[in-house]
Amino acid sequence: MKIAVYRLLFLAALIGLWWLASTQVARNLVPSPLATLQAAQRLIAEGRLGTALFDSLSIYLGGYTVAIFLGVPLGLLMGTIRPLGKTLEIFVYALSATPRVAFIPLIIVFLGLGPQAKILIIFLGAVMPILINTYAGALNSDQDLVEMARSVGAKRQRIFTQIVLPGAVPFIIVGLRVGATIGLINTVVAELYTAVKGLGGLLAIYGNTFRMAEYFVVVLTLALVGVVVTEALRFVEIRLGRWRRSEVIV
Amino acid sequence: MIGDAPQHTGLADSEAPAPRILLRGVSKTFGNQNNGGGTLALANVDLTVRDGAFVSLLGPSGCGKTTILRMVNGLIAPDAGTITVSGQAPRPGPDMGFVFQSFRLIPWSSVRGNVEFALVETIPGKAERRARADRYIELVGLSRFADAYPSELSGGMKQRVALARALASEPAILLLDEPFASIDAQTRELMQIELMRLWTLRKSVALFVTHSVDEAILLSDQIVLMGPRPGRVLEVIDVGLNRPRWTYDVRAEPRFIELRSYLWDRIRTLVLTDPQSDFYGRDLSANI
Ligand SMILES: Nc1ncnc2c1ncn2[C@@H]1O[C@H](COP(=O)(O)OP(=O)(O)O)[C@@H](O)[C@H]1O
Numbered sequence: 001m002k003i004a005v006y007r008l009l010f011l012a013a014l015i016g017l018w019w020l021a022s023t024q025v026a027r028n029l030v031p032s033p034l035a036t037l038q039a040a041q042r043l044i045a046e047g048r049l050g051t052a053l054f055d056s057l058s059i060y061l062g063g064y065t066v067a068i069f070l071g072v073p074l075g076l077l078m079g080t081i082r083p084l085g086k087t088l089e090i091f092v093y094a095l096s097a098t099p100r101v102a103f104i105p106l107i108i109v110f111l112g113l114g115p116q117a118k119i120l121i122i123f124l125g126a127v128m129p130i131l132i133n134t135y136a137g138a139l140n141s142d143q144d145l146v147e148m149a150r151s152v153g154a155k156r157q158r159i160f161t162q163i164v165l166p167g168a169v170p171f172i173i174v175g176l177r178v179g180a181t182i183g184l185i186n187t188v189v190a191e192l193y194t195a196v197k198g199l200g201g202l203l204a205i206y207g208n209t210f211r212m213a214e215y216f217v218v219v220l221t222l223a224l225v226g227v228v229v230t231e232a233l234r235f236v237e238i239r240l241g242r243w244r245r246s247e248v249i250v
Numbered sequence: 251m252i253g254d255a256p257q258h259t260g261l262a263d264s265e266a267p268a269p270r271i272l273l274r275g276v277s278k279t280f281g282n283q284n285n286g287g288g289t290l291a292l293a294n295v296d297l298t299v300r301d302g303a304f305v306s307l308l309g310p311s312g313c314g315k316t317t318i319l320r321m322v323n324g325l326i327a328p329d330a331g332t333i334t335v336s337g338q339a340p341r342p343g344p345d346m347g348f349v350f351q352s353f354r355l356i357p358w359s360s361v362r363g364n365v366e367f368a369l370v371e372t373i374p375g376k377a378e379r380r381a382r383a384d385r386y387i388e389l390v391g392l393s394r395f396a397d398a399y400p401s402e403l404s405g406g407m408k409q410r411v412a413l414a415r416a417l418a419s420e421p422a423i424l425l426l427d428e429p430f431a432s433i434d435a436q437t438r439e440l441m442q443i444e445l446m447r448l449w450t451l452r453k454s455v456a457l458f459v460t461h462s463v464d465e466a467i468l469l470s471d472q473i474v475l476m477g478p479r480p481g482r483v484l485e486v487i488d489v490g491l492n493r494p495r496w497t498y499d500v501r502a503e504p505r506f507i508e509l510r511s512y513l514w515d516r517i518r519t520l521v522l523t524d525p526q527s528d529f530y531g532r533d534l535s536a537n538i
């Protein structure tokens with residue numbers, strides 16, 4: 001409860017600073033909080049913000065979902081079948097070290113500028129942290145607990161579902177959270193580099209025409225999406241982590 | 251004098267019950283043996299546990315007691331020698347209950363969930379499994395904590411959960427690795443009696459690891475005295491105190507006192523002459 005008050009105070013301080021900046025910086029480069037609020041009302045009333053948000057969210061969630069459904073199972077397989085993990089890990093690390101933006105021209109050549117290309121760009125960004133963290137979680141399974149399970153005669157499948165998988169959950173959640181953030185960044189990147197649509201598209205339009213109040217509205221909307229997604233994941237994490245005495249993971 | 255007490259040598263006299271657990275020439279090295287960096291945890295160990303016997307492995311830490319239990323349970327294999335349990339190669343399963351030294355509770359399962367975990371293979375019905383688990387949780391005095399998570403329990407309570415889990419499948423063979431080490435003195439005495447009662451009732455076999463001399467004498471038919479570096483059996487001693495032992499004051503028996511001072515002496519010598527020990531070479535008779 002106290003934290004909520006502190007957060008509100010910090011937010012107020014930020015807005016204060018923002019307002020101060022808007023009065024000091026020349027040529028209206030920083031819009032005032034009030035002007036931004038009015039721009040937001042306008043954009044919402046015209047339906048532009050809603051449409052852009054819907055476009056962005058649908059490709060974002062599309063790419064992110066595919067990343068989860070591929071990254072988590074593959075990470076678990078790599079962590080439990082050691083030869084598979086040892087074979088693939090070097091390629092995974094190589095790919096994750098390559099800036100994925102480098103693939104965008106190639107993706108456009110193959111998939112064009114439409115939603116498939118965007119979803120692939122988002123997927124490529126989100127899948128790596130999910131895969132790598134899930135893999136680490138499966139590798140990190142508590143060998144003492146695994147031995148205990150073997151001792152009571154548990155079969156491989158039960159050891160996996162009741163010991164290895166739950167043990168990997170905190171790692172998987174971290175992967176999902178990092179993946180969600182990178183996925184959101186790649187959403188904007190995709191919308192800037194392929195067909196200009198969605199929130200990224202609005203950023204390009206307002207940025208290029210110096211409509212800074214509108215531009216700020218879009219930036220804040222993106223920040224809000226990020227907060228909602230990571231908070232939702234944190235809720236899941238707390239629900240799954242009831243057995244912990246205190247919330248150790250922030 | 252005590253070393254001359256009748257010993258079980260594994261050469262069966264026709265009266266004695268059949269061996270349940272048998273180790274012959276067992277050696278085990280951990281780590282890389284090729285470059286000589288490994289630890290010889292056990293060297294050429296012979297051990298016989300007869301049907302219905304309560305046998306303690308007694309010795310300072312590092313002499314391979316835990317390693318013996320893990321091999322008897324079939325969790326790891328020896329490098330040399332043979333092990334048989336009930337005449338066969340050891341295999342983990344509900345016939346053997348293992349109380350681990352480090353508890354090994356599943357942190358995301360409740361106390362009841364942890365005990366039920368050991369029953370899935372033997373009791374398919376959910377209600378039955380729960381009833382069985384609750385009975386053993388009650389036995390170790392934790393009924394009020396059946397729904398608690400391990401992180402909410404003290405060390406002694408965790409150890410009692412581990413004990414309940416091992417007992418719940420009602421195994422023929424109990425492997426207990428210092429199962430009372432973290433439990434407070436009063437509770438420990440109760441738990442020791444409960445263990446002896448269950449063992450008597452079930453006519454099961456217990457292989458019990460401890461470094462408490464008193465506990466070893468109180469509970470065992472035989473005490474296997476072990477030494478470190480490399481882990482080996484030094485001596486097997488028959489306790490020979492009447493059972494049931496919870497009906498009289500065992501500690502006041504001359505045999506108890508005699509065994510106690512003998513074993514203390516041997517273990518103290520082991521510790522003071524072990525170059526790896528923290529107390530190597532200390533002169534305990536010197537004036538302070
Ligand atoms: N998994 C392991 N890896 C490496 N060394 C081990 C392992 N388990 C036991 N050891 C070593 O083997 C020796 C005997 O260990 P252990 O059986 O745990 O002894 P005790 O239970 O009598 O204290 C010790 O020196 C220990 O360090």
Ligand SMILES: [Mg+2]
Pocket residue numbers: 315316317351427
């Ligand atoms: Mg040990």
